[in-house]
Amino acid sequence: MDLAIRVEGLGKQYTLGRTSGNETLRETLANATSRIGSLVRGGSGEPARERIWALRDVSFEIRAGQVVGIIGANGAGKSTLLKLLSRITEPTVGRATIAGRVGSLLEVGTGFHPELTGRENIYLNGAILGMRRADIRQRFDEIVEFAEVTRFLDTAVKHYSDGMYLRLAFAVAAHLEPDILLVDEVLAVGDARFQRKCLGKMAEIADRDGRTVLVVSHSMGTIQRLCDHSILIEAGRLAEMGPTPAIVARYLSDATTAGPGQWIDVSAAPRRGTGEARFRRVRYSSGVEQAGFQPYPDGPLEFTFEIEADEPRTVPSFGVVFADRNGAKLVNADILAEGETLQLEPGLNRVRLSIEALHLNAGVYQVTLWMGDTVGAGFDLVEPAFDVDVVAFESAGFGVTPGSEYGSVTCHVSVEQL
Amino acid sequence: MIDESTRRHGAVHPSLTVIQPRRGRAPLEMTALWSYRELLYFLVWRDLKVRYRQTILGAAWAVLQPFVTMVVFSAIFGRLAGVPSDGLPYPIFAFAALVPWTFFSTGISQAAASLVGSQNLLKKVYFPRLVIPIAAVLTGFVDLAIAGAVLIGMMVVYGIVPTLTTVWVVPLLLLAFVASLGVGLWLSALNVRYRDVRYIVPFLLQIWLFATPIAYPSSLLPEPWRTLSALNPMVGVVEGIRWALLGADTAPGPLILVSSAVAVVVLVGGAYYFRHVEGTFADIV
Numbered sequence: 001m002d003l004a005i006r007v008e009g010l011g012k013q014y015t016l017g018r019t020s021g022n023e024t025l026r027e028t029l030a031n032a033t034s035r036i037g038s039l040v041r042g043g044s045g046e047p048a049r050e051r052i053w054a055l056r057d058v059s060f061e062i063r064a065g066q067v068v069g070i071i072g073a074n075g076a077g078k079s080t081l082l083k084l085l086s087r088i089t090e091p092t093v094g095r096a097t098i099a100g101r102v103g104s105l106l107e108v109g110t111g112f113h114p115e116l117t118g119r120e121n122i123y124l125n126g127a128i129l130g131m132r133r134a135d136i137r138q139r140f141d142e143i144v145e146f147a148e149v150t151r152f153l154d155t156a157v158k159h160y161s162d163g164m165y166l167r168l169a170f171a172v173a174a175h176l177e178p179d180i181l182l183v184d185e186v187l188a189v190g191d192a193r194f195q196r197k198c199l200g201k202m203a204e205i206a207d208r209d210g211r212t213v214l215v216v217s218h219s220m221g222t223i224q225r226l227c228d229h230s231i232l233i234e235a236g237r238l239a240e241m242g243p244t245p246a247i248v249a250r251y252l253s254d255a256t257t258a259g260p261g262q263w264i265d266v267s268a269a270p271r272r273g274t275g276e277a278r279f280r281r282v283r284y285s286s287g288v289e290q291a292g293f294q295p296y297p298d299g300p301l302e303f304t305f306e307i308e309a310d311e312p313r314t315v316p317s318f319g320v321v322f323a324d325r326n327g328a329k330l331v332n333a334d335i336l337a338e339g340e341t342l343q344l345e346p347g348l349n350r351v352r353l354s355i356e357a358l359h360l361n362a363g364v365y366q367v368t369l370w371m372g373d374t375v376g377a378g379f380d381l382v383e384p385a386f387d388v389d390v391v392a393f394e395s396a397g398f399g400v401t402p403g404s405e406y407g408s409v410t411c412h413v414s415v416e417q418l
Numbered sequence: 419m420i421d422e423s424t425r426r427h428g429a430v431h432p433s434l435t436v437i438q439p440r441r442g443r444a445p446l447e448m449t450a451l452w453s454y455r456e457l458l459y460f461l462v463w464r465d466l467k468v469r470y471r472q473t474i475l476g477a478a479w480a481v482l483q484p485f486v487t488m489v490v491f492s493a494i495f496g497r498l499a500g501v502p503s504d505g506l507p508y509p510i511f512a513f514a515a516l517v518p519w520t521f522f523s524t525g526i527s528q529a530a531a532s533l534v535g536s537q538n539l540l541k542k543v544y545f546p547r548l549v550i551p552i553a554a555v556l557t558g559f560v561d562l563a564i565a566g567a568v569l570i571g572m573m574v575v576y577g578i579v580p581t582l583t584t585v586w587v588v589p590l591l592l593l594a595f596v597a598s599l600g601v602g603l604w605l606s607a608l609n610v611r612y613r614d615v616r617y618i619v620p621f622l623l624q625i626w627l628f629a630t631p632i633a634y635p636s637s638l639l640p641e642p643w644r645t646l647s648a649l650n651p652m653v654g655v656v657e658g659i660r661w662a663l664l665g666a667d668t669a670p671g672p673l674i675l676v677s678s679a680v681a682v683v684v685l686v687g688g689a690y691y692f693r694h695v696e697g698t699f700a701d702i703v
Contacts, residue, residue, distance in 0.1 A: 087544040090697035096437040110542040263657040
């Protein structure tokens with residue numbers, strides 16, 4: 001099988017501090033003077049600067065036609081890797097060889113000009129992404145139809161709604177048709193219906209003949225749906241490459257940022273409420289090791305809270321709310337619904353809240369914390385407090401679960417032939 | 419496999435890309451630049467569209483700036499100071515120089531600001547970075563054409579008949595382009611690292627305006643100073659255009675040679691410097 005991408009010992013070093021940005025002439029002159037000074041005194045002549053490796057010693061190979069996910073925590077170096085492969089920035093060491101035409105999509109709508117019309121921006125953006133005018137003309141109708149902006153084609157995009165703008169931007173990029181496509185988390189745009197359409201288009205691109213795709217995403221659901229293989233990047237190094245399920249499981253089990261079992265400090269988070277009682281820390285876990293203790297569709301989820309109270313208090317309404325990326329509230333797990341109350345003592349309280357079955361499909365959700373009276377103002381509202389990743393994990397059927405793009409809320413269904 | 423993919427995509431992009439740190443001098447990669455000529459076209463097209471859509475006077479700005487300057491120069495230098503004008507009416511003597519000068523100076527200031535103004539592109543998309551300042555300078559040709567039409571109108575008014583030497587205007591404008599782009603490349607690349615450049619450019623252009631024989635003829639200078647003054651590439655352009663278009667007896671041959679040599683050196687040097695620092699643009703802009 002042909003190789004599409006070969007990466008050997010690739011690394012990128014950044015210089016930290018003021019001098020990494022645009023220095024003024026004065027600073028350069030000052031640096032030059034001090035360098036000469038230290039040379040005269042017999043030093044090395046290099047001023048000491050803090051350097052960090054954003055990516056180091058990364059090697060892997062991707063065959064033509066593979067769809068590979070890149071996962072890792074924030075700041076692990078995923079985006080740096082894509083920037084190197086798309087030649088936006090240069091590596092410090094190492095080498096990458098790419099066979100085929102590369103299209104990279106690190107952001108939708110790069111180079112869109114607000115004063116230009118939809119039609120004009122399609123041509124401009126296409127050219128920026130490396131399409132030829134003839135190609136754009138040929139796919140023009142397809143792009144317009146996909147973006148659903150036919151009526152507004154000759155309107156300046158500054159008058160577009162956010163949704164229209166994003167749809168148009170994604171549509172141009174999706175019709176790029178390079179041999180190798182590099183995508184960075186751009187799928188989280190638009191409303192749920194358009195996200196589904198984008199994901200479908202991505203799958204289509206991936207399925208077609210010999211197209212190689214590299215996807216960076218925080219959504220394990222997206223990665224699991226699109227990619228057979230994945231690369232896990234940790235602290236700038238390639239931790240593991242292999243079949244997606246194994247890589248995702250490893251990532252989830254050693255996720256250090258706000259993952260299951262980790263205390264999440266919300267004491268300084270922006271909040272509303274009277275402050276009579278306050279959330280301090282919270283952690284969550286599904287208790288299922290195979291899922292990396294992450295929540296999964298229809299699985300259990302347990303929260304442990306640390307709550308500070310000034311006086312003894314009975315709390316009738318207490319719980320967590322799950323919302324999707326667009327802020328639509330989906331699940332309200334409130335003890336009020338069960339008629340239970342929470343008794344708080346002065347000082348620090350530890351409280352467990354258990355959800356028997358979380359009826360959410362795989363995807364990323366925002367969690368809001370709430371406690372209050374049934375009447376009047378709430379005591380504390382942290383909205384949103386943190387994100388959870390509901391992972392696709394062994395459903396009863398074929399071992400796959402549907403993603404949230406076909407609806408976020410699950411239910412139990414049955415079928416029989418009549 | 420490479421041949422196959424090249425054929426399929428019409429060789430627009432080199433199909434085998436090697437990404438590695440640069441060692442030594444970065445090649446200019448003119449073929450890569452050529453393959454992005456359509457992007458160049460669209461960037462110029464965008465700048466023009468946006469400008470004509472946002473400004474009320476639109477095309478008039480192309481004429482207004484050199485024209486008003488010409489009026490001021492005519493009043494102050496032509497009338498009050500009585501500066502000689504190679505036997506030509508002073509207004510057309512000044513305007514014939516101001517038209518290429520405006521092209522040159524606008525090109526420099528647009529190019530200098532171009533990379534910083536395109537940060538989002540630099541950080542998110544790959545294409546040969548040289549496209550950006552080149553597009554900035556090329557856009558000026560439209561203004562040049564409009565101002566040129568006014569210049570032709572003035573020639574008619576003053577009864578100046580074009581001769582065969584008029585065709586020299588074309589290579590002379592090319593020289594103005596080479597000079598403008600050469601300086602523009604240096605300044606645009608420097609501006610990414612040193613934002614001081616933004617403040618230096620207007621100042622630099624102001625001095626440059628008076629260092630160029632626009633308000634006065636270079637025949638005021640004794641030799642060898644006159645020929646040496648052509649180290650400023652705009653001397654060759656201005657004196658050449660007066661000779662080619664207006665029939666002024668400036669004998670610009672040596673001036674044009676010196677100016678051309680300097681302009682080419684500045685452009686080639688600028689292009690190599692640009693390519694040398696290009697790799698860090700996305701990191702520091």
